[in-house]
Amino acid sequence: MSKLGNLGARLHRGEISYDFVGKRKIWYGVSILITITAILGLAVRGLNMSIDFQGGAVFTTPTGMSTSVAQAETYAHDASGREAVVQKLGNGSLRIQVAGIDTGKADQIKTKLADDLKINPEKLAADLVGPSWGQEIANKAWEGLAIFMVLVVIYLAIAFEWRMAVAALVALIHDITITTGIYALVGFQVSPGTVIGLLTILGYSLYDTVVVFDSLKEQTKDITKQTRFTYSDIANQSINGTLVRSVNTTVVALLPVAGLLFIGGGFLGAGDLNDISLSLFVGLAAGAYSSIFIATPLVADLKEREPAMKALRKRVLAKRAQAAAEEDLAADRAAGADDDSEDTPAVVGPRNQPASRTRGRGRSSGKRR
Amino acid sequence: MAAPKRGRSASAQSKPGRSLALILIAIVALTGGMFLSGNTTPRLGIDLAGGTSITLKAKADQGSAINKANMDTAVDIMNRRVNGLGVSEAEVQTQGNDNIIVNIPKGTNSKEAQQQVGTTAKLYFRPVLASEPSAATPSPSPSTSSSGGSSPKPGASASPSASSSSKEKASSGSSASPTSSATSQGRAVTDALKAGSTPPPSTSASGSPKASATPSATPSASASGAAADAAKLQARYAALNCTKPADRANAGKNAKPGDPTLACGQIRGTWYKYVLGPVAVDGTEVSKAQAVFDTQGASGWQVQMTFTSSGSKKFANVTGTLAKNQSPQNEFAIVLDGDVVSSPFVQSAITGGQAEISGSFTQQEAQSLANMLSYGALPLSFQEQSVTTVTAALGGEQLHAGLLAGAIGLALVVLYLVVYYRGLSLVAMASLLVSAILTYVIMSLLGPAIHFALNLPAVCGAIVAIGITADSFIVFFERIRDEIREGRSLRPAVERAWPRARRTILVSDFVSFLAAAVLFIVTVGKVQGFAFTLGLTTVLDVVVVFFFTKPLMTLLARRTFFASGHKWSGLDPKGLGAKPPLRRTRRPAGPAAGSVDPKEA
Numbered sequence: 001m002s003k004l005g006n007l008g009a010r011l012h013r014g015e016i017s018y019d020f021v022g023k024r025k026i027w028y029g030v031s032i033l034i035t036i037t038a039i040l041g042l043a044v045r046g047l048n049m050s051i052d053f054q055g056g057a058v059f060t061t062p063t064g065m066s067t068s069v070a071q072a073e074t075y076a077h078d079a080s081g082r083e084a085v086v087q088k089l090g091n092g093s094l095r096i097q098v099a100g101i102d103t104g105k106a107d108q109i110k111t112k113l114a115d116d117l118k119i120n121p122e123k124l125a126a127d128l129v130g131p132s133w134g135q136e137i138a139n140k141a142w143e144g145l146a147i148f149m150v151l152v153v154i155y156l157a158i159a160f161e162w163r164m165a166v167a168a169l170v171a172l173i174h175d176i177t178i179t180t181g182i183y184a185l186v187g188f189q190v191s192p193g194t195v196i197g198l199l200t201i202l203g204y205s206l207y208d209t210v211v212v213f214d215s216l217k218e219q220t221k222d223i224t225k226q227t228r229f230t231y232s233d234i235a236n237q238s239i240n241g242t243l244v245r246s247v248n249t250t251v252v253a254l255l256p257v258a259g260l261l262f263i264g265g266g267f268l269g270a271g272d273l274n275d276i277s278l279s280l281f282v283g284l285a286a287g288a289y290s291s292i293f294i295a296t297p298l299v300a301d302l303k304e305r306e307p308a309m310k311a312l313r314k315r316v317l318a319k320r321a322q323a324a325a326e327e328d329l330a331a332d333r334a335a336g337a338d339d340d341s342e343d344t345p346a347v348v349g350p351r352n353q354p355a356s357r358t359r360g361r362g363r364s365s366g367k368r369r
Numbered sequence: 370m371a372a373p374k375r376g377r378s379a380s381a382q383s384k385p386g387r388s389l390a391l392i393l394i395a396i397v398a399l400t401g402g403m404f405l406s407g408n409t410t411p412r413l414g415i416d417l418a419g420g421t422s423i424t425l426k427a428k429a430d431q432g433s434a435i436n437k438a439n440m441d442t443a444v445d446i447m448n449r450r451v452n453g454l455g456v457s458e459a460e461v462q463t464q465g466n467d468n469i470i471v472n473i474p475k476g477t478n479s480k481e482a483q484q485q486v487g488t489t490a491k492l493y494f495r496p497v498l499a500s501e502p503s504a505a506t507p508s509p510s511p512s513t514s515s516s517g518g519s520s521p522k523p524g525a526s527a528s529p530s531a532s533s534s535s536k537e538k539a540s541s542g543s544s545a546s547p548t549s550s551a552t553s554q555g556r557a558v559t560d561a562l563k564a565g566s567t568p569p570p571s572t573s574a575s576g577s578p579k580a581s582a583t584p585s586a587t588p589s590a591s592a593s594g595a596a597a598d599a600a601k602l603q604a605r606y607a608a609l610n611c612t613k614p615a616d617r618a619n620a621g622k623n624a625k626p627g628d629p630t631l632a633c634g635q636i637r638g639t640w641y642k643y644v645l646g647p648v649a650v651d652g653t654e655v656s657k658a659q660a661v662f663d664t665q666g667a668s669g670w671q672v673q674m675t676f677t678s679s680g681s682k683k684f685a686n687v688t689g690t691l692a693k694n695q696s697p698q699n700e701f702a703i704v705l706d707g708d709v710v711s712s713p714f715v716q717s718a719i720t721g722g723q724a725e726i727s728g729s730f731t732q733q734e735a736q737s738l739a740n741m742l743s744y745g746a747l748p749l750s751f752q753e754q755s756v757t758t759v760t761a762a763l764g765g766e767q768l769h770a771g772l773l774a775g776a777i778g779l780a781l782v783v784l785y786l787v788v789y790y791r792g793l794s795l796v797a798m799a800s801l802l803v804s805a806i807l808t809y810v811i812m813s814l815l816g817p818a819i820h821f822a823l824n825l826p827a828v829c830g831a832i833v834a835i836g837i838t839a840d841s842f843i844v845f846f847e848r849i850r851d852e853i854r855e856g857r858s859l860r861p862a863v864e865r866a867w868p869r870a871r872r873t874i875l876v877s878d879f880v881s882f883l884a885a886a887v888l889f890i891v892t893v894g895k896v897q898g899f900a901f902t903l904g905l906t907t908v909l910d911v912v913v914v915f916f917f918t919k920p921l922m923t924l925l926a927r928r929t930f931f932a933s934g935h936k937w938s939g940l941d942p943k944g945l946g947a948k949p950p951l952r953r954t955r956r957p958a959g960p961a962a963g964s965v966d967p968k969e970a
Binding site: 052060062063093106122123124125126127128129130132133136137140141143144147148151152155159192193195196199200203204206207210211214215218241242244245248249251252253254255256257258259260262263273276277280 | 424426465752753754755756757758759760762763766767770771773774775776777778779780781782785786789825826829830832833835836837839840843844847851869872873876877879880881883884885887888890891892895896899900903
């Protein structure tokens with residue numbers, strides 16, 4: 001702990017920090033690259049939609065079936081007249097998927113299949129889906145997504161400001177695009193469960209972003225009254241200051257989902273648990289990344305365009321240049337100090353800061369420029 | 370919304386014991402309520418308990434609109450049907466605007482249920498040949514003499530008052546029946562003109578039993594075929610016990626419209642059994658039915674129905690015949706899917722295609738009867754969207770897997786918290802425990818209250834919520850640690866950290882809750898269950914953090930183990946890299962600089 005605690009403390013004090021905002025172009029580039037890949041993947045490969053979206057039936061046999069997968073496939077083909085996909089699950093039961101059959105016909109198929117497999121039809125779990133049901137779930141989900149985005153943008157615009165709302169929205173879209181892109185590229189199956197997971201990412205991705213924004217808002221309240229830091233500097237310090245929390249949150253959020261994924265994938269083999277947790281896992285990881293690397297730098301970018309922030313930046317730069325000049329040429333000090341006191345009421349002056357910290361900051365901000 | 374009030378923190382920190390006591394009382398009360406109500410486990414959804422879940426989508430056709438009233442009627446009727454199969458736990462709910470979910474627990478013949486649900490409602494008007502209350506212990510049949518299908522019935526005396534007093538009466542709809550006040554307990558069908566001139570309420574109410582045990586053949590005599598069939602029917606009628614759900618389900622089974630049949634009906638809480646004649650008027654011949662409040666005749670709520678032209682002719686005929694008979698053979702039964710929903714008596718032939726059924730209806734009863742009558746005329750048709758049959762074994766397995774996943778997730782989170790936060794993790798674990806208890810108890814209570822059923826996605830939601838709940842503690846703890854790093858001692862650190870952590874927690878939880886709420890309202894199916902749990906746990910998270918974690922932290926800050934920053938407390942200033950000397954030098958500039966200082970992240 002002490003090591004981590006120290007790391008936290010040093011991050012907190014700004015002794016070590018990663019220049020997220022300064023290096024934002026790199027991360028924007030990375031994100032754009034991933035997003036393009038994701039979109040290409042979606043366009044070229046498309047999503048592997050589960051049976052819920054085409055209509056069909058999924059039969060699950062009891063555990064401990066002696067029938068082989070190939071045999072079951074033959075049976076299912078005989079019973080339905082269509083190609084069937086059979087999986088053997090971790091617990092020894094068979095999962096038989098037949099696409100494109102009518103809910104009405106499915107009953108006969110079920111009876112026939114149970115007969116062939118030599119089990120009681122009542123013991124054969126069946127999931128029959130009409131062709132429009134999955135679509136309806138998905139459509140409703142998109143509708144929910146749209147409503148949620150509008151509401152959240154309004155909320156964030158009121159609670160914070162519109163720039164943050166925009167940045168959060170961009171981060172959110174980013175997360176969802178990446179997640180669906182990964183689904184397209186890897187070829188994971190998209191089921192209603194996946195949609196659920198995807199929708200949860202909404203809340204979670206924003207949750208993370210909101211925490212960073214909250215600290216950013218708090219720290220920039222009186223930003224125009226000082227000349228030590230530009231908005232970008234403070235944004236960067238916000239990210240670094242909340243980095244420990246962000247990492248902890250992500251880890252703590254991912255751990256239960258990992259548990260779900262492990263159980264869903266390893267034990268049940270397939271189904272809702274697996275689908276939900278997989279999309280959650282991918283989405284949460286993307287969400288943690290985007291709130292740090294995309295959302296906050298984007299806010300800084302937007303903020304820096306504000307006249308007040310531009311003026312601040314000018315003052316800060318001037319002061320820094322002057323400070324550098326001070327070090328180099330002690331002779332010019334008097335003129336510079338005049339300028340300084342005129343410009344700023346000097347709330348946070350170097351006098352208030354302990355020497356070690358001032359140096360640490362000075363260095364890191366020097367690097368940033 | 371998420372902006373916290375400044376004032377609250379003061380009271381919270383001064384009396385941490387009060388908040389703790391409050392939440393403790395709440396837990397005890399809720400748990401007590403749970404045990405009192407007898408629902409000690411959350412209701413399990415079909416995918417965990419086993420059973421069949423059918424999703425139906427309404428299709429608008431024949432000009433019938435998909436609106437709330439129509440959907441409610443459909444739900445009502447489907448409920449009748451599935452529960453008529455002999456299972457009482459089956460539930461039918463609307464979902465979204467045009468979906469109906471039918472959940473049938475395991476142990477029922479799923480195929481039959483599926484067929485039952487899918488078909489459109491069948492509504493018939495049949496003349497009543499005999500009826501009596503069905504006692505729990507079937508008494509020997511009062512209608513003994515049965516000959517050739519005519520059912521003369523001296524036996525009507527078995528329960529004269531019961532059958533008549535609880536009857537509705539049908540009358541012509543063109544004018545408010547003046548008889549209604551006299552027979553507010555009864556139901557009669559009267560012609561408009563005669564209703565005005567001849568108000569004979571008492572005859573039907575009290576005079577029926579002995580006054581004339583008319584052995585005259587009823588109109589059904591011609592319809593009922595062989596005498597043997599009729600005898601069989603009589604025997605079955607004698608044996609029929611309508612208080613038994615299984616009997617009810619079989620009573621009118623496979624009844625052909627042209628044949629007499631048996632039926633059951635619950636009127637004013639009492640089960641009646643009926644022998645019914647062949648179908649006189651088909652439900653589709655009702656063109657309109659509505660519940661209206663009779664402002665003139667003081668008869669209260671009544672149901673007005675309008676027949677189609679062919680229907681009104683048939684109805685005039687049958688009421689004409691019925692009016693001549695004695696009770697209960699002057700009654701016609703409105704039979705919906707084999708159940709008698711109402712059996713008004715007729716006083717005179719009703720011509721003109723307008724009739725009204727009056728009686729001491731409540732608004733709800735009248736509305737429901739009108740709905741049923743309309744439904745026979747305007748069936749919404751439904752399309753099966755999905756049928757999920759989960760065997761009990763598979764359901765158990767999924768439940769098991771879900772719980773296991775939750776346990777593993779929780780264990781991992783706890784492990785991480787212990788490693789990272791040491792002593793502080795005790796606070797986190799206690800809070801998680803409180804949160805878990807509250808979630809469990811509330812879920813159990815919500816089962817019967819709002820038909821909440823825990824399904825697999827809901828379990829997922831709860832597991833995901835572990836992360837959200839734990840995160841609130843992380844936000845709080847990190848804030849406290851930051852304050853300690855500033856050089857504060859624990860107690861002021863906790864109090865200073867709280868308002869900031871509180872705001873962050875509220876803002877982020879609000880976003881999470883917003884997501885859950887939107888999903889819950891907009892979406893259908895599995896997504897809803899998930900959204901519900903997520904929303905519930907988010908709300909509980911706020912409750913727990915405010916009323917449990919914070920007060921607990923305040924109390925613990927007074928203990929030397931934490932206050933002195935023990936190595937294992939997770940608040941060791943040295944381990945956190947605090948710089949105590951900073952405090953003095955920074956203090957003077959503190960308040961003004963605080964907001965800008967990036968240190969207070």
